[in-house]
Amino acid sequence: MGQVHNEILQKRVEQANMADYSRAVDEFRWEDVERNFSWYETGKVNMAHEAVDRHVLEGRGAATALIYSDAVREERYTFGDLRERSNKFGNVLRKYGIGKGDRVFIFMPRTPELYFSLLGILKTGAVAGPLFEAFMETAVKDRLEDSGAVALVTTPELLHRVKREQLPGLRHIFLVGGEVSEDSGLLDYGTEMAAASAELEPEWLSLDDGLIMHYTSGSTGKPKGIYHVQRAMIQHYYTGQVVLDLRPDDVYWCTADPGWVTGTSYGIFAPWLNGVANVVRGGRFSPQDWYKTIERFGVTVWYSAPTAFRMLMGAGKETLEGIDLSSLRHVLSVGEPLNPEVVRWGDKIYHQRIHDTWWMTETGAQLICNYPGMDIKPGSMGRPLPGIEAAILDDRGNVLPPYAMGNLAIRTPWPSMMGKVWNNPAKYEEYFRIAGWYISGDSAYMDEDGYFWFQGRIDDVINSSGERIGPFEVESKLVEHPAVAEAGVIGKPDVMRGEIIKAFISLRDGYSPTTELKEEIAAFVKAGLSAHAAPREIEFKDKLPKTRSGKIMRRVLKAWELHLPEGDLSTIED
Numbered sequence: 320m321g322q323v324h325n326e327i328l329q330k331r332v333e334q335a336n337m338a339d340y341s342r343a344v345d346e347f348r349w350e351d352v353e354r355n356f357s358w359y360e361t362g363k364v365n366m367a368h369e370a371v372d373r374h375v376l377e378g379r380g381a382a383t384a385l386i387y388s389d390a391v392r393e394e395r396y397t398f399g400d401l402r403e404r405s406n407k408f409g410n411v412l413r414k415y416g417i418g419k420g421d422r423v424f425i426f427m428p429r430t431p432e433l434y435f436s437l438l439g440i441l442k443t444g445a446v447a448g449p450l451f452e453a454f455m456e457t458a459v460k461d462r463l464e465d466s467g468a469v470a471l472v473t474t475p476e477l478l479h480r481v482k483r484e485q486l487p488g489l490r491h492i493f494l495v496g497g498e499v500s501e502d503s504g505l506l507d508y509g510t511e512m513a514a515a516s517a518e519l520e521p522e523w524l525s526l527d528d529g530l531i532m533h534y535t536s537g538s539t540g541k542p543k544g545i546y547h548v549q550r551a552m553i554q555h556y557y558t559g560q561v562v563l564d565l566r567p568d569d570v571y572w573c574t575a576d577p578g579w580v581t582g583t584s585y586g587i588f589a590p591w592l593n594g595v596a597n598v599v600r601g602g603r604f605s606p607q608d609w610y611k612t613i614e615r616f617g618v619t620v621w622y623s624a625p626t627a628f629r630m631l632m633g634a635g636k637e638t639l640e641g642i643d644l645s646s647l648r649h650v651l652s653v654g655e656p657l658n659p660e661v662v663r664w665g666d667k668i669y670h671q672r673i674h675d676t677w678w679m680t681e682t683g684a685q686l687i688c689n690y691p692g693m694d695i696k697p698g699s700m701g702r703p704l705p706g707i708e709a710a711i712l713d714d715r716g717n718v719l720p721p722y723a724m725g726n727l728a729i730r731t732p733w734p735s736m737m738g739k740v741w742n743n744p745a746k747y748e749e750y751f752r753i754a755g756w757y758i759s760g761d762s763a764y765m766d767e768d769g770y771f772w773f774q775g776r777i778d779d780v781i782n783s784s785g786e787r788i789g790p791f792e793v794e795s796k797l798v799e800h801p802a803v804a805e806a807g808v809i810g811k812p813d814v815m816r817g818e819i820i821k822a823f824i825s826l827r828d829g830y831s832p833t834t835e836l837k838e839e840i841a842a843f844v845k846a847g848l849s850a851h852a853a854p855r856e857i858e859f860k861d862k863l864p865k866t867r868s869g870k871i872m873r874r875v876l877k878a879w880e881l882h883l884p885e886g887d888l889s890t891i892e893d
């Protein structure tokens with residue numbers, strides 16, 4: 320595995336290449352993928368074993384696994400190095416009594432230590448919970464509290480955003496870097512790692528045991544903890560081959576942060592299950608920096624997102640001067656609609672098609688994709704992978720014919736389907752309200768060739784720069800500000816970011832609607848939640864449209880914004 324492609328899978332890729340799609344679909348068996356894992360024989364399951372240890376045990380320990388760089392560091396780690404570091408951290412966790420089923424969160428920037436920690440957590444059978452480094456106090460607290468995290472790995476710079484006194488269940492905090500004083504109640508990651516043994520027998524699990532949790536937003540309520548199980552590795556491995564097209568000598572770069580699902584499923588699991596060198600670039604996005612990263616490390620397979628491509632497109636030709644991107648063999652995109660003009664621009668700049676892929680936090684891995692060899696229709700998300708059945712359903716669950724718009728749904732189950740919504744079985748059930756199907760919340764249509772075309776969200780979830788934002792979380796923060804009486808939040812279409820967050824606010828008596836107040840309110844959300852959740856636009860209104868039960872009607876706010884008819888107002892307050 321990893322080194323040599325499994326023959327059966329190789330055949331699948333060729334079938335896709337030959338566009339013999341229906342044959343590939345008919346002949347597809349998940350079991351053919353499962354055969355590639357050591358647990359298929361042994362029954363002993365552990366993601367970190369398959370993604371790291373197995374390569375070492377099979378003689379590939381000296382192969383490069385991680386190529387890390389930022390403005391000051393540049394480091395390479397082999398699979399052997401990853402094994403040693405993750406074993407050590409696994410032993411550190413065990414020393415503090417942490418093991419199977421415990422939730423251990425990570426809140427730190429992308430550095431090698433993040434990856435060692437995450438793999439170490441998995442070795443102990445604990446469930447990893449990576450948090451995006453830009454999260455602020457409330458966002459961090461909500462997630463640690465809901466998940467019942469017992470331990471956290473973080474850095475001195477981020478520690479002040481962790482409200483320890485409000486999190487009694489959080490027993491241990493490991494600090495990466497900096498000084499740890501005896502009475503701080505903190506543990507020093509470096510000291511602990513130095514003292515730990517590099518030998519460890521992983522916790523052997525079943526395919527139904529926990530793997531990872533990612534919090535994501537819906538249109539109502541606080542963010543939901545989407546809990547994935549070990550079985551997901553089957554699909555991570557498979558899509559790594561047939562969609563990412565990973566081959567043994569590839570240098571692969573996924574630009575997503577592990578705080579989001581793309582940054583783990585495709586920034587950790589898919590490349591390492593396939594034994595491929597994985598580039599991680601720390602620091603912020605800049606067109607020049609990204610192109611230099613591709614050139615410097617000879618990136619062959621590159622997975623990024625539409626907003627980034629649009630920004631690269633906007634950065635102009637100068638950014639490409641003196642840059643050699645000829646190493647690129649395969650380019651992919653995820654997270655938001657990929658405009659046809661960006662695809663066509665990619666044809667010219669990267670000398671290949673940007674391959675759009677569709678999936679969600681809840682789905683755990685790619686489901687509808689453009690993959691190597693198939694005819695790409697710019698603007699379409701592609702076709703369901705062999706092994707996946709997708710359809711457009713009406714609200715009662717009837718399958719609709721081509722070109723009818725409706726609910727994009729996936730036939731259940733598939734290997735990487737979420738295992739539960741943490742602490743919230745009712746929310747979980749909502750996704751499966753139509754028997755035999757997962758309802759995505761996206762609307763789409765299918766054309767006569769079986770290609771799917773994204774149309775929008777059915778709920779009020781906002782997608783800004785590929786980041787999924789729940790209006791409720793933003794509204795809840797807004798009304799904590801002393802000046803805000805009521806707030807309603809919508810996504811406003813934006814050429815670069817897809818959507819931006821716009822807040823409609825009515826003020827409490829005694830506050831005047833000034834520009835300074837707008838800035839202050841935006842800064843307040845930024846400081847509490849994160850920069851990407853802060854409204855870029857605020858509009859003050861005397862009154863917001865509400866239902867008689869007091870719910871703000873975002874639909875009407877959106878209609879105001881887009882100058883559309885307000886629709887059915889029969890439930891409005893007055």
Ligand code: PRX
Binds near residue numbers: 653657760
């Ligand atoms: O609306 C769809 C959009 O992003 C949502 C999922 O967001 P998240 O859970 O954050 O996962 C993002 C990365 C897996 C979907 O419900 N989305 C994702 N991919 C696409 C997309 N919209 C259009 N085209 C896509 N390729």
